[in-house]
Amino acid sequence: xxxxxxxxxxxxxxxxxxxxxxxxxxxxxxxxxxxxxxxxxxxxxxxxxxxxxxxxxxxxxxxxxxxxxxxxxxxxxxxxxxxxxxxxxxxxxxxxxxxxxxxxxxxxxxxxxxxxxxxxxxxxxxxxxxxxxxxxxxxxxxxxxxxxxxxxxxxxxxxxxxxxxxxxxxxxxxxxxxxxxxxxxxxxxxxxxxxxxxxxxxxxxxxxxxxxxxxxxxxxxxxxxxxxxxxxxxxxxxxxxxxxxxxxxxxxxxxxxxxxxxxxxxxxxxxxxxxxxxxxxxxxxxxxxxxxxxxxxxxxxxxxxxxxxxxxxxxxxxxxxxxxxxx
Amino acid sequence: xxxxxxxxxxxxxxxxxxxxxxxxxxxxxxxxxxxxxxxxxxxxxxxxxxxxxxxxxxxxxxxxxxxxxxxxxxxxxxxxxxxxxxxxxxxxxxxxxxxxxxxxxxxxxxxxxxxxxxxxxxxxxxxxxxxxxxxxxxxxxxxxxxxxxxxxxxxxxxxxxxxxxxxxxxxxxxxxxxxxxxxxxxxxxxxxxxxxxxxxxxxxxxxxxxxxxxxxxxxxxxxxxxxxxxxxxxxxxxxxxxxxxxxxxxxxxxxxxxxxxxxxxxxxxxxxxxxxxxxxxxxxxxxxxxxxxxxxxxxxxxxxxxxxxxxxxxxxxxxxxxxxxxx
Numbered sequence: 001x002x003x004x005x006x007x008x009x010x011x012x013x014x015x016x017x018x019x020x021x022x023x024x025x026x027x028x029x030x031x032x033x034x035x036x037x038x039x040x041x042x043x044x045x046x047x048x049x050x051x052x053x054x055x056x057x058x059x060x061x062x063x064x065x066x067x068x069x070x071x072x073x074x075x076x077x078x079x080x081x082x083x084x085x086x087x088x089x090x091x092x093x094x095x096x097x098x099x100x101x102x103x104x105x106x107x108x109x110x111x112x113x114x115x116x117x118x119x120x121x122x123x124x125x126x127x128x129x130x131x132x133x134x135x136x137x138x139x140x141x142x143x144x145x146x147x148x149x150x151x152x153x154x155x156x157x158x159x160x161x162x163x164x165x166x167x168x169x170x171x172x173x174x175x176x177x178x179x180x181x182x183x184x185x186x187x188x189x190x191x192x193x194x195x196x197x198x199x200x201x202x203x204x205x206x207x208x209x210x211x212x213x214x215x216x217x218x219x220x221x222x223x224x225x226x227x228x229x230x231x232x233x234x235x236x237x238x239x240x241x242x243x244x245x246x247x248x249x250x251x252x253x254x255x256x257x258x259x260x261x262x263x264x265x266x267x268x269x270x271x272x273x274x275x276x277x278x279x280x281x282x283x284x285x286x287x288x289x290x291x292x293x294x295x296x297x298x299x300x301x302x303x304x305x306x307x308x309x310x311x312x313x314x315x316x317x318x319x320x321x322x323x324x325x326x327x
Numbered sequence: 328x329x330x331x332x333x334x335x336x337x338x339x340x341x342x343x344x345x346x347x348x349x350x351x352x353x354x355x356x357x358x359x360x361x362x363x364x365x366x367x368x369x370x371x372x373x374x375x376x377x378x379x380x381x382x383x384x385x386x387x388x389x390x391x392x393x394x395x396x397x398x399x400x401x402x403x404x405x406x407x408x409x410x411x412x413x414x415x416x417x418x419x420x421x422x423x424x425x426x427x428x429x430x431x432x433x434x435x436x437x438x439x440x441x442x443x444x445x446x447x448x449x450x451x452x453x454x455x456x457x458x459x460x461x462x463x464x465x466x467x468x469x470x471x472x473x474x475x476x477x478x479x480x481x482x483x484x485x486x487x488x489x490x491x492x493x494x495x496x497x498x499x500x501x502x503x504x505x506x507x508x509x510x511x512x513x514x515x516x517x518x519x520x521x522x523x524x525x526x527x528x529x530x531x532x533x534x535x536x537x538x539x540x541x542x543x544x545x546x547x548x549x550x551x552x553x554x555x556x557x558x559x560x561x562x563x564x565x566x567x568x569x570x571x572x573x574x575x576x577x578x579x580x581x582x583x584x585x586x587x588x589x590x591x592x593x594x595x596x597x598x599x600x601x602x603x604x605x606x607x608x609x610x611x612x613x614x615x616x617x618x619x620x621x622x623x624x625x626x627x628x629x630x631x632x633x634x635x636x637x638x639x640x641x642x643x644x645x646x647x648x649x650x651x652x653x654x
Contacts, residue, residue: 021588025468101651126654128462131638132597134653135455138614138641139607141352185600260610261348264602270459271598273512275591280466283587287465305654307639308646311458312632314465320428323632326461327427327453 005029005293007286008060008088010080011070012036012043012051014248015093018282019068020049026286028316032064054080061087066289068092070282078103085111085118085303089292091285093123100126100305108303117296118303122288123281124272125149127306129254132270134307136256140266143258144189148176148197152250152277160225161202164218166210169238171245173201176252187257187265193228200231203245205238250277287314332356332620334613335387335415337407338397339363339370339378341575342420345609346395347376353613355643359391381407388414393616395419397609405430412438412445412630416619418612420450427453427632435630444623445630449615450608451599452476454633456581459597461634463583467593470585471516475503475524479577479604487552488529491545493537496565498572500528503579514584514592520555527558530572532565577604614641 007029009016016034023031033050036043040051052060067084069092071077077094084090085107094103100121111118121127125147133145154174161170180197183190202219206212212235220231251272258266274280288306291313295304315322334356336343343361350358360377363370367378379387394411396419398404404421411417412434421430427448438445448454452474460472481501488497507524510517529546533539539562547558578599585593601607615633618640622631642649 018587025587097654100654101647104650121654128466128595130654131462134638134642134649135458137649137653138617138638138643139455139610141643260345260352260603260606264606265600266602266607266610267598267600268455269596269598269600271594271596273592273594273596275593276587279587279591280593283466283593290465305639305650307649307654308637310635310637311461311465312634315461316465316468319635322461322464322634323431324428326464327424327448327457327632327634 002028005290006032006063006065007289008033008035008064008067009070010035010054010057010067010084011076012038013070014278015282015285016068016070018276018279019070019285020047020282021279022283022286026290026316029286029290033060057084058087064088065293066091068285068289070285078106081118081120082106082110085116086114087116088114089116089289089296090118091122091288091292092118092120093127093281093285094121095123095126097126104303104305112302115296115301117292117300119288119292119309120303120305122285122306124274124284125252127281127284128272129252129270131306132254132268133256136254136258136268140256140258140260140268143256143266144184145254145256146184146192146197147252147254148181149252150174150176150198150250152252152274153245153248154200155248157200157202157225160222161204161219164215166207166215167204168207169205169241171203171241173203175199175201181253181255184255184257185267185269187267189257195229198229200226200229202231202233203236203241204233205241206235247275248277250274250280290314290316329355332617333359333390333392334616335360335362335391335394336397337362337381337384337394337411338399338403339365340397341605342609342612343395343397345603345606346397346612347374347609348606349610349613353617353643356613356617360387384411385414391415392620393418395612395616397612405433408445408447409433409437412443413441414443415441416443416616416623417445418449418615418619419445419447420454420608420612421448422450422453424453431630431632439629442623442628444619444627446615446619446636447630447632449612449633451601451611452579454608454611455599456579456597458633459581459595460583463581463585463595467583467585467587467595470583470593471511472581472583473511473519473524474579474581475508476579477501477503477525477577479579479601480572480575481527482575484527484529484552487549488531488546491542493534493542494531495534496532496568498530498568500530502526502528508580508582511582511584512594512596514594516584522556525556527553527556529558529560530563530568531560532568533562574602575604577601577607617641617643
């Protein structure tokens, strides 16, 4: 047995915990340390793994092969990843689609300084869904690709509802419109507005005496988050929310339809149905952590995306074994 | 505009014709020559592209960047690809799964002699389905992956029926068992026998006066092809066969189910619904021809599989454009 790949986790929310669980299922790697901005002693009560303050990270250079960056895309990753990339191979799930090219360039410069490989925007979207869009576009030029999300919990939308006055707790589901998906699968290449692709369903716990009509109106008219969608609001008790809506399921479909020859329709569909969004995202991060390590071992450096990584790099088994079993 | 990638096609059956149609949709490549074992003059009547005898192939060294090998896996490819790989980059759709490792090694030796890249076993299975099996296995260790084929025409099974005495023509459809697919999607990880996964439906044109009972019995009891399946036989007229069963549709699904954390089911599904099997396979070959050319330009040599090729290599557009648009 080769030596195990030494993994560090930076950030210990839902995603960091998902990554930790998945490392345990990959026996070619071991979790060495978890970094937190909170009090490490507090976190240490909840895990047997070494917990360190993020301020001590320089003490771990040469002790960690790959850092799995589990912070948020808004403020954590754009700061942390370029800093870490100088000293460690990294993988992250940066998901602000519009800012990816700029982020990629920034991380690339820093990773190259350290001779490290940083794989950015890993997960399922961006991530596996990006791969599927790219494959379909390459195989079927002039095809149309549609991405549908859900049914699943959007944490951003749930948070937006919770910020409304009079709201105690909330959970928002993004749901794809079945009829729109069917039209795409049938190869109609429809023009679909935002409203025609997804609906939003909200389960809201109101504070006692709150103005429910006002809350509902504020939700359904909220710009960017809800105004462009058909949105349903259900007021329920905290008990019901905890009992029926405590999970973080998600998923979705990438559907591509193109024509070959004169009129032969070719439809490609990739779907995920996930009981746990953070655990699945964590699983993808763990597989790409292996790839980051291997790519650096092969002499590569800089920022990469999932599109730059050959599928063979992700598997725990040798190339010969994977080809024999999977091809 | 860079110079176009110069493509040759070797073998001009359904697959070769599918490749030709797809090259026309990729404006970074041009079809230079089609090689045939038949009389080139005969073929020239049907296409405006230069047709040459396969015996003249050495005259085309340095004039063709990538040869797309469209012969059969049984006898053509194992002979032709190792010979061609010395002089050209190649892609092929070798699909005898059990012999792939041996074939890979053989082609690897020859391709390296010429400093060429040969991508083997390209198409949808082996090919895109192999990629999906490998991704799922890497992301979800200990998951179970099931491959279902159809509904679609199996040319091998159709040919087997046509060889029966008294049969004039035949078309065989492979059909996945819906209930089995549902059980897999539900994450039951069922043990499924061959019979439980697929059924076979045959449309047969019998010669006048043929013994239909004997033909049906010979079909449903045929070892390897039909004996392990529930098979239905319909006798129809040649007119009906030509009218309703002249296409070559196919497709299928790769469905993987794994568990993360303690009990969270994660289901991944990739499905193809293809009006034309040879045209879709041809489309995949064309995208990988581009990758073979680019990999050789980057200094690589030897036999590769679809698992060795980063998705970014397949797209007509630049890396920056693909990342911006697809990630």
